Amino acid sequence: MLNPYIPMPVEVIKIVTEVDTKDIKTFRLAFVNREDEANFQYLPGQFAELSIFGKGEVPIGIASSPTQPGYLEFTVQKAGVVTSTLHDLEVGTHIGVRGSMGNSWPIDYLEGKNIVVVGGGFAFTTLRSLIVYMIHEDNRSRFGNITVVYGARTPGLLIYKDELAAWEARDDINLHVTVDKGDESWKGREGFVPTVCKEVAPSSENAVTVICGPPIMIRFTLPVFFDLGFSKENIITSLEMRMKCGIGKCGRCNVGNKYVCKDGPVFSLAELDKLTKEY
Amino acid sequence: MEKRVLKKDKLAAIIKNVSRDMLVYAPVKEEDNVLFMALKEGREPLLNFSNSRNAPKTFFFPRTEIMMKYTRTGKGMELSKGEGEVRETALFGVRPCDARSFALLDKLFDQDKYKDPYYIARREKTTVISMACAHPPYSTCFCTSVDGSPTSGEGADILLTDMGDNYLVEFITPRGEKLLKYFGDLPKAGEAEETLKKEIAERAEKEIRSHIPAKDIKPILDNNFEHPFWETIHRKCLACGTCTYLCPTCHCFDISDEAKGNDGIRIRNWDSCMYPLFTLETSGHNPRPTQKERWRQRVMHKFKYYVDNFGAISCVGCGRCVMYCPVNLDIRKIVEDIAKL
Ligand SMILES: Cc1cc2nc3c(=O)[nH]c(=O)nc-3n(C[C@H](O)[C@H](O)[C@H](O)COP(=O)(O)OP(=O)(O)OC[C@H]3O[C@@H](n4cnc5c(N)ncnc54)[C@H](O)[C@@H]3O)c2cc1C
Ligand code: SF4
Ligand code: SF4
Ligand code: FES
Numbered sequence: 001m002l003n004p005y006i007p008m009p010v011e012v013i014k015i016v017t018e019v020d021t022k023d024i025k026t027f028r029l030a031f032v033n034r035e036d037e038a039n040f041q042y043l044p045g046q047f048a049e050l051s052i053f054g055k056g057e058v059p060i061g062i063a064s065s066p067t068q069p070g071y072l073e074f075t076v077q078k079a080g081v082v083t084s085t086l087h088d089l090e091v092g093t094h095i096g097v098r099g100s101m102g103n104s105w106p107i108d109y110l111e112g113k114n115i116v117v118v119g120g121g122f123a124f125t126t127l128r129s130l131i132v133y134m135i136h137e138d139n140r141s142r143f144g145n146i147t148v149v150y151g152a153r154t155p156g157l158l159i160y161k162d163e164l165a166a167w168e169a170r171d172d173i174n175l176h177v178t179v180d181k182g183d184e185s186w187k188g189r190e191g192f193v194p195t196v197c198k199e200v201a202p203s204s205e206n207a208v209t210v211i212c213g214p215p216i217m218i219r220f221t222l223p224v225f226f227d228l229g230f231s232k233e234n235i236i237t238s239l240e241m242r243m244k245c246g247i248g249k250c251g252r253c254n255v256g257n258k259y260v261c262k263d264g265p266v267f268s269l270a271e272l273d274k275l276t277k278e279y
Numbered sequence: 280m281e282k283r284v285l286k287k288d289k290l291a292a293i294i295k296n297v298s299r300d301m302l303v304y305a306p307v308k309e310e311d312n313v314l315f316m317a318l319k320e321g322r323e324p325l326l327n328f329s330n331s332r333n334a335p336k337t338f339f340f341p342r343t344e345i346m347m348k349y350t351r352t353g354k355g356m357e358l359s360k361g362e363g364e365v366r367e368t369a370l371f372g373v374r375p376c377d378a379r380s381f382a383l384l385d386k387l388f389d390q391d392k393y394k395d396p397y398y399i400a401r402r403e404k405t406t407v408i409s410m411a412c413a414h415p416p417y418s419t420c421f422c423t424s425v426d427g428s429p430t431s432g433e434g435a436d437i438l439l440t441d442m443g444d445n446y447l448v449e450f451i452t453p454r455g456e457k458l459l460k461y462f463g464d465l466p467k468a469g470e471a472e473e474t475l476k477k478e479i480a481e482r483a484e485k486e487i488r489s490h491i492p493a494k495d496i497k498p499i500l501d502n503n504f505e506h507p508f509w510e511t512i513h514r515k516c517l518a519c520g521t522c523t524y525l526c527p528t529c530h531c532f533d534i535s536d537e538a539k540g541n542d543g544i545r546i547r548n549w550d551s552c553m554y555p556l557f558t559l560e561t562s563g564h565n566p567r568p569t570q571k572e573r574w575r576q577r578v579m580h581k582f583k584y585y586v587d588n589f590g591a592i593s594c595v596g597c598g599r600c601v602m603y604c605p606v607n608l609d610i611r612k613i614v615e616d617i618a619k620l
Contacts (some may be wrong), residue, residue, distance in 0.1 A: 005534075006346075006358060006360060053356055053543055054538030055536055056535060094356050241560070242558050242559065242560045244532070247393045248390075250532045250533070250550070251530060251550075251552065252550070253558075256584065257583070
């Protein structure tokens with residue numbers, strides 16, 4: 001029996017500091033063993049437990065896409081013990097990864113539809129995975145229009161800046177990057193994510209919105225999508241709870257009878273409505 | 280299923296023989312408590328006992344357990360799994376409520392896709408020998424309210440029933456039948472024993488004094504997550520966790536690392552939903568901020584969520600949480616009150 005608690009060794013092969021405050025970094029990890037790499041199958045929206053031996057594990061959304069073979073990427077905010085240790089690591093260090101875990105963005109359901117991706121802050125990570133997946137040449141024709149609204153508090157807090165520029169240059173994706181407040185050098189859009197969504201006003205016709213961000217952003221964005229005619233089945237989000245085991249055993253991440261670690265983290269609003277509001 | 284009749288005075292010798300070939304845990308008197316302990320040379324198992332204070336789930340899901348060891352080697356890490364080989368084991372004298380708890384824990388730890396290899400490895404190597412409660416021992420016993428019975432063999436491989444001068448020995452599973460050889464050439468049970476067992480079972484059920492509407496509250500829990508009732512039950516709760524640590528069906532755990540120099544271990548320890556930190560996130564947000572939400576979680580988990588997910592109440596009616604709660608919070612009373620909402 002494969003032991004789901006034993007991490008697979010991975011080597012940190014690249015570290016990118018994403019933001020001016022330096023407390024968000026993206027770690028590129030390569031599997032030490034080929035068979036582990038082959039066994040680690042995933043889809044956008046899933047997460048993994050990153051393991052720093054001697055410190056512990058943290059659940060982190062997978063920021064890379066399965067269309068990017070050879071490595072995994074995770075964008076991590078420095079928060080407590082494990083994430084701070086991770087931030088101090090250097091390229092070449094070996095850490096561990098367990099996964100993949102959880103469900104994923106519902107790719108089958110998204111197929112054939114227009115997709116509106118809405119992200120705020122560094123919760124953009126698994127949305128990035130989804131976007132990279134959808135615009136890959138093998139997949140692009142499976143989805144309709146792709147509209148992305150992504151916002152951060154300041155220009156310096158936007159992550160994946162190079163990639164944003166590359167997407168900007170494409171004509172098969174409508175990208176709207178916004179900041180709450182710009183600075184001298186910022187030539188882009190200013191305004192909160194919900195406001196921008198209202199302006200962009202994507203049609204709800206055959207469309208699904210996938211949304212991830214701080215709770216307050218989500219709270220103000222939802223009414224905009226209801227006004228646009230999106231049903232609760234077609235608004236999809238991801239939950240965060242404190243986790244340990246990641247496989248529905250340790251008993252701490254449940255919302256009602258669902259375990260966020262294995263039945264989630266992705267839920268539609270319609271599904272969330274059926275659960276208790278304890279998250 | 281093999282059913283045999285065993286003269287009572289022969290049992291001790293049989294257990295002794297079993298313990299030559301495998302590890303045997305049995306109820307033993309330890310100061311003021313009856314505890315399940317390894318049966319060492321010269322220690323006699325208690326044959327007449329009410330129930331152990333500790334729940335025997337600990338043999339499949341230990342209080343603390345090494346999940347993995349590691350050693351730093353240059354830039355790499357060498358990992359090895361836990362504590363190594365699991366030995367062939369027999370648990371002797373498990374009460375039917377506690378044996379049922381194994382069947383309930385199986386549903387969680389041994390799901391189709393999500394398996395717990397540590398639990399399963401021990402379960403596969405362990406023979407559970409139950410002792411029916413011919414006379415339910417405590418006024419707090421309520422197994423019949425949660426689909427159990429004082430003479431049930433659910434979760435057991437072998438079930439012994441005290442029939443006066445003899446035990447009726449039922450070899451319930453193939454794993455149990457493997458132990459037939461230790462019992463020697465016993466007479467098969469006949470109609471007389473069957474009738475007697477039935478009488479004992481009926482009498483034992485009648486002797487259960489505590490009855491609660493545990494099976495009626497599921498539809499009420501389905502609809503009353505926000506009911507003001509939840510404000511009323513938890514106030515004297517100390518958040519000590521005793522109820523969950525003693526409970527044979529509670530399974531929550533924490534995972535943490537301990538390291539010294541280049542060597543380290545990852546361990547898991549029992550944890551409890553009654554603790555404030557259990558769901559506290561690094562951001563400071565806590566989805567269960569007060570004891571109200573934690574008590575509600577405990578009730579919901581046992582009487583609703585487990586039923587939703589596995590079709591069974593996650594309480595076997597052993598009464599431990601009732602007996603040992605330092606402030607006398609009584610889950611039976613709470614279930615009764617919910618039934619009246
Ligand atoms: C499904 C999921 C995806 C996530 N994706 C990302 C991501 O892409 N990037 C990112 O930076 N962060 C992400 N997080 C949050 C991240 O897991 C926490 O910030 C992290 O666990 C904090 O650990 P720490 O050791 O640094 O903090 P400490 O406060 O020292 O935490 C101790 C332990 O508590 C647990 N824990 C504490 N807070 C949380 C929390 N909010 N969620 C889950 N477990 C917690 C962890 O087990 C951690 O090891 C995600 C969380 C979940 C549940
Ligand atoms: S044993 Fe009693 S006081 Fe302690 S946590 Fe349980 S209900 Fe609360
Ligand atoms: S909830 Fe209480 S009575 Fe029920 S199994 Fe657990 S300890 Fe026993
Ligand atoms: S993280 Fe253990 S049950 Fe979800």
